[in-house]
Amino acid sequence: MRIYFERSGGFLGKPVTCTVDTESLPADEAAALQEMVAAASFFELRETAPQGRDQFQYKVVVEAAQVKYTVETTDTAAPDSLQPLLRKLTLMTRSTKFSS
Amino acid sequence: MSHRHSIFCILPPHILQEIARRGSLAQRDLAIRNLTISAEVRGYRQGLAVTAAKLDVTDALAGKERIVYDAQNSSVLPGLRMRGEGDPPTDDPAVDEAFDGSGATYDLYNEVYDRDSIDSRGLRLDSTVHYQRGYDNAFWNGRQMVYGDGDEDLPEADRLFNRFTIAIDIIGHELTHGVTQYEANLVYNNQPGALNESISDVFGILVKQRSLGQSARNANWIVGEGLLTSNVNGVGLRSMKAPGTAYNDPVLGSDPQPGHMDDYKSVPYDNGGVHINSGIPNRAFYLVAYELDGLAWEKAGRIWYDTLTNRLTATSNFQAAANATFAAAKQLFGQGSLEQQAVQMGWSEVGILVEDTGNDNPPPPPEEPPEEPQGCLPTVKSLLGF
Ligand SMILES: [Zn+2]
Numbered sequence: 001m002r003i004y005f006e007r008s009g010g011f012l013g014k015p016v017t018c019t020v021d022t023e024s025l026p027a028d029e030a031a032a033l034q035e036m037v038a039a040a041s042f043f044e045l046r047e048t049a050p051q052g053r054d055q056f057q058y059k060v061v062v063e064a065a066q067v068k069y070t071v072e073t074t075d076t077a078a079p080d081s082l083q084p085l086l087r088k089l090t091l092m093t094r095s096t097k098f099s100s
Numbered sequence: 101m102s103h104r105h106s107i108f109c110i111l112p113p114h115i116l117q118e119i120a121r122r123g124s125l126a127q128r129d130l131a132i133r134n135l136t137i138s139a140e141v142r143g144y145r146q147g148l149a150v151t152a153a154k155l156d157v158t159d160a161l162a163g164k165e166r167i168v169y170d171a172q173n174s175s176v177l178p179g180l181r182m183r184g185e186g187d188p189p190t191d192d193p194a195v196d197e198a199f200d201g202s203g204a205t206y207d208l209y210n211e212v213y214d215r216d217s218i219d220s221r222g223l224r225l226d227s228t229v230h231y232q233r234g235y236d237n238a239f240w241n242g243r244q245m246v247y248g249d250g251d252e253d254l255p256e257a258d259r260l261f262n263r264f265t266i267a268i269d270i271i272g273h274e275l276t277h278g279v280t281q282y283e284a285n286l287v288y289n290n291q292p293g294a295l296n297e298s299i300s301d302v303f304g305i306l307v308k309q310r311s312l313g314q315s316a317r318n319a320n321w322i323v324g325e326g327l328l329t330s331n332v333n334g335v336g337l338r339s340m341k342a343p344g345t346a347y348n349d350p351v352l353g354s355d356p357q358p359g360h361m362d363d364y365k366s367v368p369y370d371n372g373g374v375h376i377n378s379g380i381p382n383r384a385f386y387l388v389a390y391e392l393d394g395l396a397w398e399k400a401g402r403i404w405y406d407t408l409t410n411r412l413t414a415t416s417n418f419q420a421a422a423n424a425t426f427a428a429a430k431q432l433f434g435q436g437s438l439e440q441q442a443v444q445m446g447w448s449e450v451g452i453l454v455e456d457t458g459n460d461n462p463p464p465p466p467e468e469p470p471e472e473p474q475g476c477l478p479t480v481k482s483l484l485g486f
Contacts, residue, residue, distance in 0.1 A: 008369035009370050009375065013356070014352070015369045051241070052241040053277040054238060055237070055241070075232075075239065076239075083175065087234050087253075090234075090236075
């Protein structure tokens with residue numbers, strides 16, 4: 001599974017991105033990410049329009065089993081089930097291993 | 101958007117309060133219920149969604165009223181009510197900072213610019229703290245302010261951000277998004293969006309300087325001071341004095357803000373860089389305030405406030421804002437006044453040459469909803485024996 005993640009906006013306004021290939025992760029970390037994607041029912045999520053002021057805007061692209069799916073959302077629009085994945089990917093952007 | 105309480109009767113609150121104190125039991129109940137509904141409606145009134153038959157309860161209920169809620173680390177808004185107007189401090193710093201900061205912002209608008217809250221009609225100031233977990237942000241959702249706790253979910257050595265209520269100018273910034281929504285309502289992309297952001301930074305920093313009693317020349321003009329932990333090489337989130345210099349850190353990266361039109365960034369993210377290019381009008385404001393010295397909210401702030409409330413439209417760009425501040429300075433302080441010259445100089449330093457549009461008179465204010473609620477006042481009055 002490959003994930004491209006982009007977060008922009010927010011009070012700070014500084015965009016962060018990361019690209020993750022679960023193949024290159026330790027097995028437990030890869031499994032944790034896959035579980036987060038599954039728990040979010042990621043491939044069934046709908047796009048949502050940006051709203052409010054200073055909210056983060058997220059773009060998440062997941063490629064798995066030859067399916068590529070993109071979700072664009074914001075803090076208040078994203079379902080709770082997606083929040084752990086967004087937080088995990090945000091922290092991954094801080095690592096030079098994944099940030100692009 | 102319609103409201104559930106589409107039918108209810110309105111009496112002026114002083115009458116309701118009188119009934120609540122002196123009426124019969126049944127009268128008191130009715131009065132209290134009306135006061136409660138009025139307060140609810142007031143809390144939920146929306147800028148462009150004044151429905152409920154345009155019943156205007158807010159004039160009568162005007163004044164400072166705040167509520168701070170706790171999302172308890174969830175995404176649910178507004179969350180659990182923690183502190184309301186008149187309540188004593190809690191033992192939660194985030195709750196008390198949100199309460200005090202929204203109070204200081206209300207006071208700036210009210211005492212200096214004679215404005216009663218976000219909508220100028222006493223809209224209740226709602227804030228929610230402890231939003232989600234590890235939420236490095238604060239926002240205005242169109243109705244209320246929301247604050248995260250920063251990187252509280254990480255070990256201390258890995259934290260970059262503290263809680264977002266820690267900086268009073270962030271609270272002023274978010275609340276000002278509400279004011280802008282009710283006034284110029286600047287669209288949130290490209291230059292109008294960056295102006296929207298800059299206006300929030302301007303009044304946010306004025307709240308901070310006023311609370312510290314700082315003059316323009318003694319202030320550091322750092323937005324979000326104290327937000328970054330000691331793990332980060334940075335002094336805050338933005339610098340209005342020297343945009344692009346607030347932080348430069350191996351993990352966080354460097355501050356992307358330009359301070360001059362030559363460095364304007366057209367970017368495909370952040371709604372065209374609304375939090376980035378705001379550095380340009382931010383610096384113009386700083387330069388004007390510095391030039392005029394004294395207390396920035398008294399002169400520079402007044403020019404910007406008049407511009408926001410009387411002269412900008414939803415699609416105003418930087419040039420239009422520069423021209424509008426020039427016209428505002430002329431009206432407030434006179435043609436060729438030091439204030440007007442300072443405005444011209446401030447914009448020119450960031451690469452915008454003010455054009456004298458000769459527009460001394462601001463456009464007429466938007467239409468007001470009717471003052472008196474229709475229909476039910478006489479009914480309720482007679483019911484209560486008035
Ligand atoms: Zn903002």
